[in-house]
Amino acid sequence: MQDQLGGQYSTAFGSLGQYEKGGVEVINDNPKHYAFSNMFEVATGAKPYEKVAVAKNLEYVLEVIRAEGTSGWRATPHDEFALVMDGSLEVELLDPDEQLVSDDASGSIGLEGTPAGKPMGRVQAGRGHMTLLPAGKAYRLHSDGVAVVLLQTIEGPDTVYRWADICQTV
Amino acid sequence: MTMIETTMTETGPNASGYKDFSIGGFTFSRDEYFATITWPTGSHQMDIGQWLRCVQRDVAWGFFYGIVNFDAVIGTMNHYGNVDMFAGRFNEAYRRAEVDYNENFDHDELMSCFTAMLSDWTNEGYDPFAAPMETGSAYGPSRGENDMAVTRKRVVAQRMVGVPGDEPIRSDESGFPINRGFADVPQDEPVISAEPGYEDQVCSFNLFAYLSRSDVTWNPSVVSACKESLYCPTTEEFILPVIHGNDRVEWFVQLSDEIQWDVEDRDTGAKRARVVMRAGDVAAMPADIRHQGYAPKRSMLLVWENGSPRIPEMIANGEAPVHPVDF
Ligand SMILES: [Fe+2]
Numbered sequence: 001m002q003d004q005l006g007g008q009y010s011t012a013f014g015s016l017g018q019y020e021k022g023g024v025e026v027i028n029d030n031p032k033h034y035a036f037s038n039m040f041e042v043a044t045g046a047k048p049y050e051k052v053a054v055a056k057n058l059e060y061v062l063e064v065i066r067a068e069g070t071s072g073w074r075a076t077p078h079d080e081f082a083l084v085m086d087g088s089l090e091v092e093l094l095d096p097d098e099q100l101v102s103d104d105a106s107g108s109i110g111l112e113g114t115p116a117g118k119p120m121g122r123v124q125a126g127r128g129h130m131t132l133l134p135a136g137k138a139y140r141l142h143s144d145g146v147a148v149v150l151l152q153t154i155e156g157p158d159t160v161y162r163w164a165d166i167c168q169t170v
Numbered sequence: 171m172t173m174i175e176t177t178m179t180e181t182g183p184n185a186s187g188y189k190d191f192s193i194g195g196f197t198f199s200r201d202e203y204f205a206t207i208t209w210p211t212g213s214h215q216m217d218i219g220q221w222l223r224c225v226q227r228d229v230a231w232g233f234f235y236g237i238v239n240f241d242a243v244i245g246t247m248n249h250y251g252n253v254d255m256f257a258g259r260f261n262e263a264y265r266r267a268e269v270d271y272n273e274n275f276d277h278d279e280l281m282s283c284f285t286a287m288l289s290d291w292t293n294e295g296y297d298p299f300a301a302p303m304e305t306g307s308a309y310g311p312s313r314g315e316n317d318m319a320v321t322r323k324r325v326v327a328q329r330m331v332g333v334p335g336d337e338p339i340r341s342d343e344s345g346f347p348i349n350r351g352f353a354d355v356p357q358d359e360p361v362i363s364a365e366p367g368y369e370d371q372v373c374s375f376n377l378f379a380y381l382s383r384s385d386v387t388w389n390p391s392v393v394s395a396c397k398e399s400l401y402c403p404t405t406e407e408f409i410l411p412v413i414h415g416n417d418r419v420e421w422f423v424q425l426s427d428e429i430q431w432d433v434e435d436r437d438t439g440a441k442r443a444r445v446v447m448r449a450g451d452v453a454a455m456p457a458d459i460r461h462q463g464y465a466p467k468r469s470m471l472l473v474w475e476n477g478s479p480r481i482p483e484m485i486a487n488g489e490a491p492v493h494p495v496d497f
Binding site for chain 2 (some may be wrong): 008009010012013014017020021022023024025026027028029031032033035036037038039041045047055056057058060076078079080081083085089093095100114115118119121123124125126127128129130131132134137140150152153154160163164167
């Protein structure tokens with residue numbers, strides 16, 4: 001299908017290399033009330049595998065992760081979901097021999113070394129792909145280049161908050 | 171207190187071929203161009219296409235979170251089990267003149283009134299979920315119906331789209347062709363290699379391809395659930411028909427293209443801000459505003475909701491945060 005001028009619509013996805021941040025035009029409000037940030041900007045300023053919160057609703061958070069090289073293993077007590085916003089990401093899943101994190105904990109925890117367990121499989125994910133990180137299992141992430149991941153999860157011990165740095169304040 | 175009969179009644183058809191509906195103190199009628207709404211202290215008219223697009227969203231979302239304003243006068247407020255229908259309640263002039271009106275209904279009763287109205291008032295060839303360039307006209311005398319469109323089921327994944335036994339991914343074969351606005355969106359799927367016995371837990375899907383095949387606009391549906399944290403992405407083109415009045419903080423993640431939001435005070439409608447969101451932007455809508463979005467090209471918006479059943483009580487006790495974060 002074509003647009004009215006006969007050309008094809010061009011869908012704009014952002015990337016680390018190319019994004020155009022919008023913003024809050026204030027009429028009668030404080031821009032901080034909107035906690036406006038941009039995932040690619042956050043990932044640009046983040047260390048590899050830092051878990052930077054870009055959204056928070058009570059205990060739930062969305063974290064931006066700059067995936068670069070290989071992460072440590074992490075265990076999650078509940079489902080998490082990793083959406084690739086830029087680059088390519090490999091997800092490796094492992095079914096641990098023993099419980100690594102309590103069922104009622106929140107957020108994933110980092111593990112020392114490789115936990116004992118059975119390999120569950122791998123996912124090679126590109127932009128737009130969303131991968132389940134299943135409850136009670138362990139995972140590690142890898143990117144040959146740099147990938148930007150948005151993680152749907154719950155606030156955990158490694159969640160990083162830097163709202164004043166990432167959000168529009170004036 | 172006056173007891174008002176809340177059972178819905180239908181009469182007609184009228185000269186244009188449409189039924190009239192009434193529930194409690196409200197009556198609803200349509201002619202070739204307009205919906206006319208009356209209540210004990212006033213009346214109101216809306217473009218019928220706009221009316222149908224609003225009622226369609228309200229029905230599909232089960233009255234959604236908080237307030238669904240159809241315009242600056244009419245709308246509904248969800249109390250999760252029961253629902254208010256109001257006129258002028260969130261309009262300063264109506265309130266000051268004391269001609270505003272509010273009536274509480276059982277969820278199912280108002281829902282059945284709206285559902286019957288949608289079925290009778292939607293003509294053949296008109297799809298209230300579609301962008302204006304993708305559908306026929308809402309206007310004119312009654313002709314046919316489009317129940318296939320107005321009774322679409324909203325997708326609600328329990329865990330994640332694509333997980334075995336959960337909501338399926340979309341394809342040409344399943345009746346979801348790529349939308350004209352997303353013809354350039356890559357359709358590649360992730361490469362999954364699951365060890366035997368783990369096929370139902372090693373799961374991934376192309377969310378952007380999935381959204382490129384959405385046949386509705388401004389209709390958030392659940393694709394993943396982390397306990398009560400719900401990813402409700404939606405594809406947007408033209409104008410969000412309703413003005414959503416929040417009862418809790420709601421987050422937007424702009425996945426592609428651009429949407430501009432008008433943000434107003436929830437109670438008075440006074441302008442507070444405009445929010446321009448482009449691909450990669452993340453922003454919250456405070457709990458005391460109402461907002462309406464404008465999408466010049468079909469775009470992908472991830473609406474992120476907290477569906478916790480604790481929240482209505484927190485709202486009632488004034489414990490729910492108004493702003494997303496303090497910093
Ligand atoms: Fe909203």
